[in-house]
Amino acid sequence: MPTSTNIVVIGGGVLGTSAAFQLAKDGHQDILLLDRGPLANGTTPFAAGQTAYLSASPDRLPLTNYCLDFLENFAERTGYPIDFKQHGSLRIALTEAYLPELEAHQVAADGLGHELKSLTQKDAQELVPTLEVPEAKGIIFIARDGYVEPKSVAVGYASAARDLGVTIQTHTKVTNVDVTKGQVKAVYTNHGKVSTKQVVLAAGAWTRQLAQQFGLEIPVVPVRHQAYVTAPLVDVVPRQPIVRLIEPQIYVRPELGGLLVGGYGYRPTSFDMNDLPDHFEISALEPDFIYYNRLQHTAATYFPALQQAVVVQELRGLPTITIDARHLISTVAEIEGLIIATGCQVGGIQSSPAIGRMVADLISNQDSFGLLSTFAANRFEAVCSDTQLRDQCETVYSNLYLRPH
Numbered sequence: 001m002p003t004s005t006n007i008v009v010i011g012g013g014v015l016g017t018s019a020a021f022q023l024a025k026d027g028h029q030d031i032l033l034l035d036r037g038p039l040a041n042g043t044t045p046f047a048a049g050q051t052a053y054l055s056a057s058p059d060r061l062p063l064t065n066y067c068l069d070f071l072e073n074f075a076e077r078t079g080y081p082i083d084f085k086q087h088g089s090l091r092i093a094l095t096e097a098y099l100p101e102l103e104a105h106q107v108a109a110d111g112l113g114h115e116l117k118s119l120t121q122k123d124a125q126e127l128v129p130t131l132e133v134p135e136a137k138g139i140i141f142i143a144r145d146g147y148v149e150p151k152s153v154a155v156g157y158a159s160a161a162r163d164l165g166v167t168i169q170t171h172t173k174v175t176n177v178d179v180t181k182g183q184v185k186a187v188y189t190n191h192g193k194v195s196t197k198q199v200v201l202a203a204g205a206w207t208r209q210l211a212q213q214f215g216l217e218i219p220v221v222p223v224r225h226q227a228y229v230t231a232p233l234v235d236v237v238p239r240q241p242i243v244r245l246i247e248p249q250i251y252v253r254p255e256l257g258g259l260l261v262g263g264y265g266y267r268p269t270s271f272d273m274n275d276l277p278d279h280f281e282i283s284a285l286e287p288d289f290i291y292y293n294r295l296q297h298t299a300a301t302y303f304p305a306l307q308q309a310v311v312v313q314e315l316r317g318l319p320t321i322t323i324d325a326r327h328l329i330s331t332v333a334e335i336e337g338l339i340i341a342t343g344c345q346v347g348g349i350q351s352s353p354a355i356g357r358m359v360a361d362l363i364s365n366q367d368s369f370g371l372l373s374t375f376a377a378n379r380f381e382a383v384c385s386d387t388q389l390r391d392q393c394e395t396v397y398s399n400l401y402l403r404p405h
């Protein structure tokens with residue numbers, strides 16, 4: 001490992017690897033990417049890997065469209081292919097309250113010239129035979145949504161970054177950052193000290209805890225998110241679209257002949273990584289069976305085949321949440337040379353192209369999407385207690401589908 005370098009990226013998940021790739025692509029030299037474990041071993045490999053690029057907020061569209069374009073052309077951008085299963089998505093409102101959101105998606109799609117269809121319940125069932133939503137008030141089909149194998153995305157960025165000269169060092173845990181007179185000077189690791197003037201902190205669930213080591217409070221909280229995969233079921237069509245039901249906040253898509261089912265608000269639980277052992281791995285995250293049972297019960301209301309389904313895989317991890325459900329991609333006024341990339345809001349895979357781009361923008365003095373102020377740390381002015389912060393982030397997590405998208 002080098003003892004001195006230009007930029008250190010902490011975290012080899014989808015955000016850190018994307019940032020390292022974009023920084024190298026901008027021509028920055030001497031970049032060191034560090035991970036405490038193997039590459040992409042945090043929350044990233046447990047994601048459902050789904051994309052939802054149409055945003056009801058017009059200002060977000062350049063960003064989400066960049067992500068869509070990047071994922072669609074991943075091999076050309078990075079040199080490494082990913083399998084983006086673009087079978088579209090159904091977004092379903094069960095009450096009239098969410099019809100305006102569907103209409104906003106239509107406006108966004110029209111603005112981009114992309115296909116978006118309104119479907120009847122019968123049309124939807126033809127696409128997804130296991131779905132039963134007789135009470136649906138509105139159903140739209142978004143043709144360009146899809147899903148990827150999440151680890152392959154991080155590995156693709158990392159491989160491309162390595163090809164551009166980035167040094168990747170796994171099993172190297174950053175224990176602290178040396179900040180002297182308000183300037184980053186070095187990182188301390190279990191393999192020694194590395195002098196540097198620029199640090200990108202993309203340590204996923206550990207971001208807040210690591211920042212606390214050098215006296216910085218970052219208002220971001222890891223909240224457990226769970227999904228599961230069933231054994232193959234009759235009538236699951238491999239090419240069926242993702243189904244997103246807004247009010248019960250569930251998503252369902254095909255996976256290996258069965259269904260992958262996830263949802264929000266079923267029992268939100270935030271974590272303080274200081275309470276977990278030093279060697280804790282995301283793969284050791286305890287299941288919350290009350291959450292799983294509630295999720296299963298609700299999902300079976302709309303997918304009756306799930307009543308008899310056997311679970312063959314459980315997915316869970318600790319995505320990071322902020323109190324306003326926006327990413328935190330920012331420099332920090334108190335510490336020159338530090339950039340934070342966190343607050344994935346359970347969407348880090350799909351947003352990773354733009355998040356990496358914005359991290360690089362902060363160092364390369366650009367603002368590709370004109371959104372850096374939206375994601376800046378200085379938007380959090382009011383200081384609240386740890387309990388309030390965690391409560392607010394759990395509430396945000398509990399309502400992720402119910403906020404305007």
Ligand SMILES: Cc1cc2nc3c(=O)[nH]c(=O)nc-3n(C[C@H](O)[C@H](O)[C@H](O)COP(=O)(O)OP(=O)(O)OC[C@H]3O[C@@H](n4cnc5c(N)ncnc54)[C@H](O)[C@@H]3O)c2cc1C
Binds near residue numbers: 035045048204226
């Ligand atoms: C069940 C589930 C379903 C999901 N579905 C989707 C989806 O459909 N679409 C989507 O876009 N997103 C989804 N997500 C969210 C997505 O997984 C996250 O947004 C994303 O993986 C966050 O990436 P990250 O790089 O911030 O964190 P991580 O992947 O956790 O990476 C952080 C890395 O930092 C390393 N690290 C931590 N501390 C240190 C240290 N001190 N020194 C060195 N390295 C360190 C860790 O080892 C880890 O590898 C889902 C998540 C879950 C759990």
